[in-house]
Amino acid sequence: MQRNINRFLWLLLPVLVATGCDAPEARFRMNMAYLHKNEKKAEAFTAEQKADVANILAALFGTPDQPHLPQGAGLEDVISIDRLKMAAGPVGVDEQGIATGLYRQHCSHCHGVSGDGNGPTAAYLNPYPRDYRMGIFKFKSTGKGTPPTHEDLLRILYEGVPGTAMPSFRLLPDIEREAIVDYVKYLAIRGQVERRLMEDIAIELGPGERLDQSGEYLVGEIVASAVAKWSAAEEEVTEVPARPDDWNESAAIARGRELFHGAVANCVKCHGETQLGDGQRTDYDEWSKDYEDFSKPMTDQEKQKLVDELVELGGLPPRNIFPRNLREGIYRGGRRPEELYRRITNGIDGTPMPAATMKPDDAPEQQQGLTAADVWCIVDYIRSLPYEPGGERATYGQEFKRERM
Amino acid sequence: MTNVDIPADTEQRGAWPHRLAVLLVCATFPLIWVGGLVTTYDAGMAVPDWPSTYGYNLFLYPWQTWVSGPWDLFIEHGHRLLGATVGMLAIAAMVTIVWKDSRRWVKVLSVIALTAVCLQGVLGGQRVLWNNRQIAQLHGVFGPVCFCLFVSLAVVTSQWWRATGRTGDSLQIGNMSARGAVGATVLSGCALVQLILGSQLRHVMGGAGGAGFRVALLFHLVLAAVIFAQTVWLVAIHLAATSRDGVKSVALSLMFLVLLQVGLGLATWVLKYYWPAWAEGAWFARPFTIVNESMPQSLVVTGHVATGSLILAMSVKLALRSWRLCRPANINARPPLNVKGTTLTMGVAL
Numbered sequence: 200m201q202r203n204i205n206r207f208l209w210l211l212l213p214v215l216v217a218t219g220c221d222a223p224e225a226r227f228r229m230n231m232a233y234l235h236k237n238e239k240k241a242e243a244f245t246a247e248q249k250a251d252v253a254n255i256l257a258a259l260f261g262t263p264d265q266p267h268l269p270q271g272a273g274l275e276d277v278i279s280i281d282r283l284k285m286a287a288g289p290v291g292v293d294e295q296g297i298a299t300g301l302y303r304q305h306c307s308h309c310h311g312v313s314g315d316g317n318g319p320t321a322a323y324l325n326p327y328p329r330d331y332r333m334g335i336f337k338f339k340s341t342g343k344g345t346p347p348t349h350e351d352l353l354r355i356l357y358e359g360v361p362g363t364a365m366p367s368f369r370l371l372p373d374i375e376r377e378a379i380v381d382y383v384k385y386l387a388i389r390g391q392v393e394r395r396l397m398e399d400i401a402i403e404l405g406p407g408e409r410l411d412q413s414g415e416y417l418v419g420e421i422v423a424s425a426v427a428k429w430s431a432a433e434e435e436v437t438e439v440p441a442r443p444d445d446w447n448e449s450a451a452i453a454r455g456r457e458l459f460h461g462a463v464a465n466c467v468k469c470h471g472e473t474q475l476g477d478g479q480r481t482d483y484d485e486w487s488k489d490y491e492d493f494s495k496p497m498t499d500q501e502k503q504k505l506v507d508e509l510v511e512l513g514g515l516p517p518r519n520i521f522p523r524n525l526r527e528g529i530y531r532g533g534r535r536p537e538e539l540y541r542r543i544t545n546g547i548d549g550t551p552m553p554a555a556t557m558k559p560d561d562a563p564e565q566q567q568g569l570t571a572a573d574v575w576c577i578v579d580y581i582r583s584l585p586y587e588p589g590g591e592r593a594t595y596g597q598e599f600k601r602e603r604m
Numbered sequence: 605m606t607n608v609d610i611p612a613d614t615e616q617r618g619a620w621p622h623r624l625a626v627l628l629v630c631a632t633f634p635l636i637w638v639g640g641l642v643t644t645y646d647a648g649m650a651v652p653d654w655p656s657t658y659g660y661n662l663f664l665y666p667w668q669t670w671v672s673g674p675w676d677l678f679i680e681h682g683h684r685l686l687g688a689t690v691g692m693l694a695i696a697a698m699v700t701i702v703w704k705d706s707r708r709w710v711k712v713l714s715v716i717a718l719t720a721v722c723l724q725g726v727l728g729g730q731r732v733l734w735n736n737r738q739i740a741q742l743h744g745v746f747g748p749v750c751f752c753l754f755v756s757l758a759v760v761t762s763q764w765w766r767a768t769g770r771t772g773d774s775l776q777i778g779n780m781s782a783r784g785a786v787g788a789t790v791l792s793g794c795a796l797v798q799l800i801l802g803s804q805l806r807h808v809m810g811g812a813g814g815a816g817f818r819v820a821l822l823f824h825l826v827l828a829a830v831i832f833a834q835t836v837w838l839v840a841i842h843l844a845a846t847s848r849d850g851v852k853s854v855a856l857s858l859m860f861l862v863l864l865q866v867g868l869g870l871a872t873w874v875l876k877y878y879w880p881a882w883a884e885g886a887w888f889a890r891p892f893t894i895v896n897e898s899m900p901q902s903l904v905v906t907g908h909v910a911t912g913s914l915i916l917a918m919s920v921k922l923a924l925r926s927w928r929l930c931r932p933a934n935i936n937a938r939p940p941l942n943v944k945g946t947t948l949t950m951g952v953a954l
Contacts, residue, residue, distance in 0.1 A: 225809075289735060290646055290648075290649060290735075290737075291649035291652065291735050292649050292650060292651075292652050294652075296650075296652075296658075296674075296677070298676075303809070304646045305896065307809070308808045308809065317814070318814075319808045319809070319814050319816065319817035320808060320814075320817060320877060321814065322814050322818070323821070323877060323880070324877055324878070325878075325880070325881035325884070358893070359893045359894060359895065359896075360893075361891060361892070361893040362878075362891040362892075362893075363878060364876075364877045364878040364894065365894070366893070366894035366895060366896035367893055367894065367895045367896065368896050369895065370895065370896065370897050370898065371896070371897075527891055528891075529891040
């Protein structure tokens, strides 16, 4: 018996060591996958060049416990330094009893301290948590290639992302949600600057050449170019026109069905004839393609080698992105008609969902594109799908599935 | 079925030691719940000082501020008040046991329990003063250990314990084998390790790598299966025996708790991290939006933690009672001994 107990304890030891001694120090991780991607473009970075990137980022943005903002790039108009400090650092309260360390408390276990979308739980979530460092966000009111507005990020925090592990933080006080949004923007801009520095080393500099350390280049050029897009986001919000006064919903749904299956909108290509999201299912999102475009033709061995490389560099194995099953009635970016309207006109950043080609309302029939009224028709059709026919959501989808099999 | 005369070793005057021990157990379980809520809401630092509360003596902190203040402050200060109550009950239980109970080992056990609860309080305080999550984790795991000590006190001061060991009584205890007791003891050890692994998953920190979480999750799942199998086995061997009053009911309660815990564990994952990819599209995996720190999420997650402690305590109770039933002192006429071990009867292995 004693021998058995001893064996058990010896077996247990590595478990306890592996799980109990994992006392992490909060620090930003370098974007090694992107660094390696840039090394492939040119020469391998020297140790000094890598150290330059880390030192410049630390000088400009500080650390997870003590973040700061570079002055002179207009960043203070995008991020409140007070709220940033509230969200940063270890979990606790300050002398006034105000909560601090909000990002570490609510976000970092999935999104990671660096905002790389690779926190300890990330590998188990589907979809993976967002990697902020590309500055790309899916659900927003602005067009493709434009960052989200402050309100967009607040809305995601308030409502969560239905059908995913991203929760709603509606029970948090407003000020705490605001602070988290500022911290997310901080991580996104820091990540964009990091990428730009790596690109400049690979493209602009010769082998072994060091980065320009001047404020003019670092703040005036690199940080400012990242900040400019964030500053302009509020003015880039896509306007949603009202439906015409004489709107007939039944006719709109019928027209929407026609457009959905038609060559112009061609929603059917990805969302499928059944609207179960079973059309094109082999593509990847931009985060998965960041290191390498896995949708390109390659052998299984080549793909596996790249995946292993990516994982070794701190990334997550890429997964295919699937089009939404429109019969579930779950829309990750929100179910309001105007949100669906924008998703059609703007597309979804970072995904294969394209922005619709738009044309004026009075454009001739034969001109390629969708009018605002056409988009509203598609919105109404999509919103009718979960209830078609007779409000039987899941059953209808399952029927389609069985037929296909 | 065996009739045995049992020698005296359990002299005890009055029922107060047992009453106080039971009261201590009853006060500790809510304390574990509230402690679990503190972690669920990450409210451990809601009061930044210790042992005082925002400069006030713990007991003199204005109750209006406490009750009408933020939720984090409410549960953290409430946890401290409950902890202090449990500490005082532990003192009362220890004094009563030392005074009333003649058994030296029980007195020692009561002193150990009091020392443990004091240490637990200090750990909680240091967690705040150093704002250290590793200490918070230790505090969270040591709480159930204290709970087990209190349950042990309640078991060994009980009427059942005395009746099972009373001099001259002819007690029918059936054919209790040591393997049931060994099984319950191993189960207690597994339940404690499971709590440690669970705390590692619960206190997951962003700065940690995925490896720690992965290892903890894997072992947590494997150990859950082991505990489930062990419990089924224990219930089976106890139900197969003709007479084991006081053990069968504990084993069945343990089975119920383990089943409940499996359900709570699955629900915890779904309410925290959503349906896993393999479940997507399944008939039961209805899409929904997770609401952080919502009432259902908090109750399920904290309930999973509290039920884990209850399983540990119940397995300790089962182990103690099982060993009691196969103590060598219970037996005047020993049945034959199987030297190979697993079928030792009536506790001769002890």
